[in-house]
Amino acid sequence: xxxxxxxxxxxxxxxxxxxxxxxxxxxxxxxxxxxxxxxxxxxxxxxxxxxxxxxxxxxxxxxxxxxxxxxxxxxxxxxxxxxxxxxxxxxxxxxxxxxxxxxxxxxxxxxxxxxxxxxxxxx
Amino acid sequence: xxxxxxxxxxxxxxxxxxxxxxxxxxxxxxxxxxxxxxxxxxxxxxxxxxxxxxxxxxxxxxxxxxxxxxxxxxxxxxxxxxxxxxxxxxxxxxxxxxxxxxxxxxxxxxxxxxxxxxxxxxxxxxxxxxxxxxxxxxxxxxxxxxxxxxxxxxxxxxxxxxxxxxxxxxxxxxxxxxxxxxxxxxxxxxxxxxxxxxxxxxxxxxxxxxxxxxxxxxxxxxxxxxxxxxxxxxxxxxxxxxxxxxxxxxxxxxxxxxxxxxxxxxxxxxxxxxxxxxxxxxxxxxxxxxxxxxxxxxxxxxxxxxxxxxxxxxxxxxxxxxxxxx
Numbered sequence: 001x002x003x004x005x006x007x008x009x010x011x012x013x014x015x016x017x018x019x020x021x022x023x024x025x026x027x028x029x030x031x032x033x034x035x036x037x038x039x040x041x042x043x044x045x046x047x048x049x050x051x052x053x054x055x056x057x058x059x060x061x062x063x064x065x066x067x068x069x070x071x072x073x074x075x076x077x078x079x080x081x082x083x084x085x086x087x088x089x090x091x092x093x094x095x096x097x098x099x100x101x102x103x104x105x106x107x108x109x110x111x112x113x114x115x116x117x118x119x120x121x122x123x
Numbered sequence: 124x125x126x127x128x129x130x131x132x133x134x135x136x137x138x139x140x141x142x143x144x145x146x147x148x149x150x151x152x153x154x155x156x157x158x159x160x161x162x163x164x165x166x167x168x169x170x171x172x173x174x175x176x177x178x179x180x181x182x183x184x185x186x187x188x189x190x191x192x193x194x195x196x197x198x199x200x201x202x203x204x205x206x207x208x209x210x211x212x213x214x215x216x217x218x219x220x221x222x223x224x225x226x227x228x229x230x231x232x233x234x235x236x237x238x239x240x241x242x243x244x245x246x247x248x249x250x251x252x253x254x255x256x257x258x259x260x261x262x263x264x265x266x267x268x269x270x271x272x273x274x275x276x277x278x279x280x281x282x283x284x285x286x287x288x289x290x291x292x293x294x295x296x297x298x299x300x301x302x303x304x305x306x307x308x309x310x311x312x313x314x315x316x317x318x319x320x321x322x323x324x325x326x327x328x329x330x331x332x333x334x335x336x337x338x339x340x341x342x343x344x345x346x347x348x349x350x351x352x353x354x355x356x357x358x359x360x361x362x363x364x365x366x367x368x369x370x371x372x373x374x375x376x377x378x379x380x381x382x383x384x385x386x387x388x389x390x391x392x393x394x395x396x397x398x399x400x401x402x403x404x405x406x407x408x409x410x411x412x413x414x415x416x417x418x419x420x421x422x423x424x425x426x427x428x429x430x431x432x433x434x435x436x437x438x439x440x441x442x443x444x445x446x447x448x449x
Contacts, residue, residue: 005208005226012236021238040185041206048187048241107236113221114228115214116236120146123234 001114004045004088007054009107009114011100013122019102022053028061028096028109037085043075045088054088063087133290136298136409145255152300152409153253154212160303160406161215165195174436175248176201178278178443186243191232191267192250196220199227210235232263237270245270245277249439251418252281252411255298260411261424268427268446275446276431279422284412286438292412300407413440 011020051070058066065083074080098107098114105122108115138148157164171179175198182188184204193199193209194216200223210230211217220227230236232250245267254260267277284297292299418440419430426447433442 001228002226004206005228008208008238008241009236010238012234038185038204038206040183040204041187042185044185044187044243050238111218111221113214113217114236116210116228116230117212118231118234123231 001093001109001112002089003054003057003091003093004049005114006057006093006098007049007088009098009116011103011105012116013100013103013105013118016100016103016105020100022050022057022101023098023107024101025057025061025093026097026099029094030061031092031094032086032090033092035085035089037082037089039081042081042084045084046070046074049088058087063091133292133299133301133410134407135293135296136300145259148255148409149253149259152407156303156406156408157213158215160305161195161213161219163305164303165216165219168195169197171198171201172248172280172437172439174434174441175246175278175280178246178276179205182244187241189235189237189242189245189267189270191235191245191247192253193217193220193225193227196223196225196227198246198248199223199225208237233259233266235266235270239269240272242271242275244275246279247277248280249282251279251421252413253409254411255409257421261421264421265425265427268425268444271446273446273448277428277444277446278441279418279444280436280439280441281413281418282410283435283438283440284414285435286412288438290438297412297414299410299412301410303406303408305404305406415440418442 006022006025009021009023011023013020055066055068058064066087067080071077071080074084092112093109094112096109098109099105100107105118136152139151143151179188179198179202182202182205186205188205188207190196190198190207190209193211194213196209196219199207199209199220206226208226208228209217209220210228210232211220212229212231214229217227217229228236232247232254247263247267251260251263254263264277264279267279271277284292284294286292290301415435419433419442422428422430422442422444427449428444428446431443431445433440435441
């Protein structure tokens with residue numbers, strides 16, 4: 001799972017509707033894997049990404065490359081786009097867990113695949 | 124003279140026990156089945172359907188999409204200018220998807236883990252017909268629409284009741300069991316079987332069979348009719364809702380267990396058995412077959428989307444819907 005995907009995920013336990021994003025990463029094993037840079041995709045992502053959550057998540061993983069605030073010219077700032085690319089597309093979470101800050105539900109990540117299934121009473 | 128393979132003949136859906144909940148039925152007749160047939164199923168699923176391919180290749184570069192019920196992820200790489208995230212209820216199919224380098228997660232279509240309005244588009248290919256009631260089918264469509272942004276488009280494919288292909292469906296019966304037969308021709312690739320044994324089936328239901336799956340021998344599973352003869356998968360298979368193909372598909376294997384295991388096959392004879400012999404392990408999947416107009420009717424019930432395009436292709440009804448403003 002790439003870091004970009006983590007930025008899309010929220011806790012979806014029934015009734016857990018507030019403070020359910022971002023899921024807190026714990027005991028994470030990371031891996032860098034090169035990928036082709038796609039500017040169209042990165043620009044499209046700028047409007048979708050929860051940037052503050054991304055930076056906070058990265059800091060907890062000791063990834064300190066991203067500026068605290070998104071540059072005003074982000075869409076055409078090559079240096080920024082390259083850092084963003086490396087962080088959200090080339091950084092993979094191989095294993096670990098994601099914990100909901102609200103209800104504390106734990107989602108496990110194994111072999112790079114998160115299990116987002118809920119128990120019957122949580123749906 | 125026609126050659127109807129008996130394994131293509133569907134039968135009316137009938138739950139093992141009358142008081143099963145919708146969740147239990149889907150667990151037993153959809154999720155558990157896909158867990159077990161995943162490797163063989165995946166080997167038959169690689170050629171993209173043209174309508175889906177066109178939908179994906181005409182998306183603007185940089186768009187982000189969700190493939191809900193992505194199976195082995197065969198659509199995720201179709202357009203390399205898109206970023207797609209796949210989810211499926213079957214962890215075994217998702218493992219295959221992940222091994223291919225796709226973004227993939229195990230998730231339930233009725234409870235997607237994504238932020239609302241995130242995706243530019245979504246696809247749901249041959250998924251909605253596995254939900255057991257009209258309410259759950261509507262809920263599944265609503266959940267996809269939730270995660271798509273306003274004006275985002277969703278392509279939905281469902282199996283048609285009216286299909287005239289190799290399966291004869293009784294036009295009065297919409298809720299059916301469709302058999303999936305594991306091929307029995309064993310290949311000597313047993314070193315793989317222990318490692319890639321399907322996960323996620325409850326241990327108590329496990330009763331491993333050395334039913335090696337050779338995708339080349341069985342014509343019964345070639346729903347795409349594009350089976351790659353070279354793709355041979357050897358698996359240590361587990362059985363559930365397993366039945367002798369000569370019996371009816373009702374509850375002959377019923378027991379106290381929700382996933383009853385009864386084998387009519389003799390694993391030791393599988394290497395020499397005739398592929399058409401009745402001892403092949405057969406798994407019944409639940410399908411709701413859609414009538415013309417039914418998919419559109421479900422979409423309109425959501426009140427959250429308009430239909431942009433619709434059609435019939437390869438035994439399926441399909442439509443493209445666009446998420447409405449409110």
